[in-house]
Amino acid sequence: MTKQPFVTKQQLQKAKRAKIVAATLIFLIITVFFISLNTGYIRLAPGEVMAALIGQGTAQQTLILFDFRLPRMIIALFVGMGLAISGTILQGIVRNPLADPGIIGINAGASLTVMLFVSFFSAASTVSILLMPILAFGGAAGAxxxxxxxxxxxxxxxxxxxxxxxxxxxxxxxxxxxxxxxLKLNPENYQFLATWLAGSIWGANWQFVLAILPWLVLLLPYVYAKSLTLNILHLGEETSIGLGTNLERERRVLFGAAVALAAASVSVSGGIGFVGLVAPHLTRRLVGEKHEYVIPIAGLTGALLLLTADMIGRMIKQPEIPAGIIVAVIGAPYFLYLLAKIKD
Structure with missing residues (x-):
């Protein structure tokens, strides 16, 4: 007979707390999602949204909902999740609360290659859209x-x-x-890239959803499977080596996963920062340091944060304020707070 592993009361409480936090975040995501369906230049009443969702809406309502808002909102969820988990990995492997794919240059490398591609080639074809995460990964990996x-x-x-x-x-x-x-671009490309670099979720169609989806499907289960490794790395270098961890190899592999997640996210969303900084910190305050809890809940937190920021940007001004600016308004003060806390 196989012995069951001993589980302490404290561990059971932490697991229960993590489940409650996850359920709350999922409820908030669903709530914001349905509110966001009615947010934009053309308003749709809740009844009109429901009618369009079940195939009973007008052609205009169906077009607005399925061709514009739904893919954009799904991308916001995916990008928020990808950036948050990328930040979680980076903070885990470098053991520094300021680690974030935007702050340490990963997003900048991805942005550079995507910017060059969009400036000189058409990004409208399906092949180009599917190629963009690969190009972004090349730039991010180079950085x-x-x-x-x-x-x-x-x-x-x-x-x-x-x-x-x-x-x-x-x-x-x-x-x-x-x-x-x-500064060397023509006015049309300059306007587009300025908005993109500010963090506008510009890939608002189903082709961009398909472009980022395989990266998340492949990388998120792998990262979750590395939860124990991240827990060990969090203990420090000497302890990690003492427990038999190949420190440099694990750092490189996990660093590569964080780079890939950030690059795929940047390729369809623009230069959105601070999600990978704020989401892991908020998560650790709620569920502690265990990465088997932190990784999925940080992903949910990042998804909720970016979806809400995108909704607010479309709600308070037309034309919209890029989601990256809304996130920066939240993230910059939090970054300063962390700096002050570390200094103390």
Missing amino acids: AVVIYLLSYKRAQGASPMRIVITGVAVAAGINALMIVLT
């Missing part, structure tokens, strides 16, 4: 390699603090390069 190499020291590996500091410097350099490049 990640530069960050890792500049942070690496023989016999010491890549120090977590050096990764963050180097990433901030690389992000600043790439952002400066993008500003120079945008």
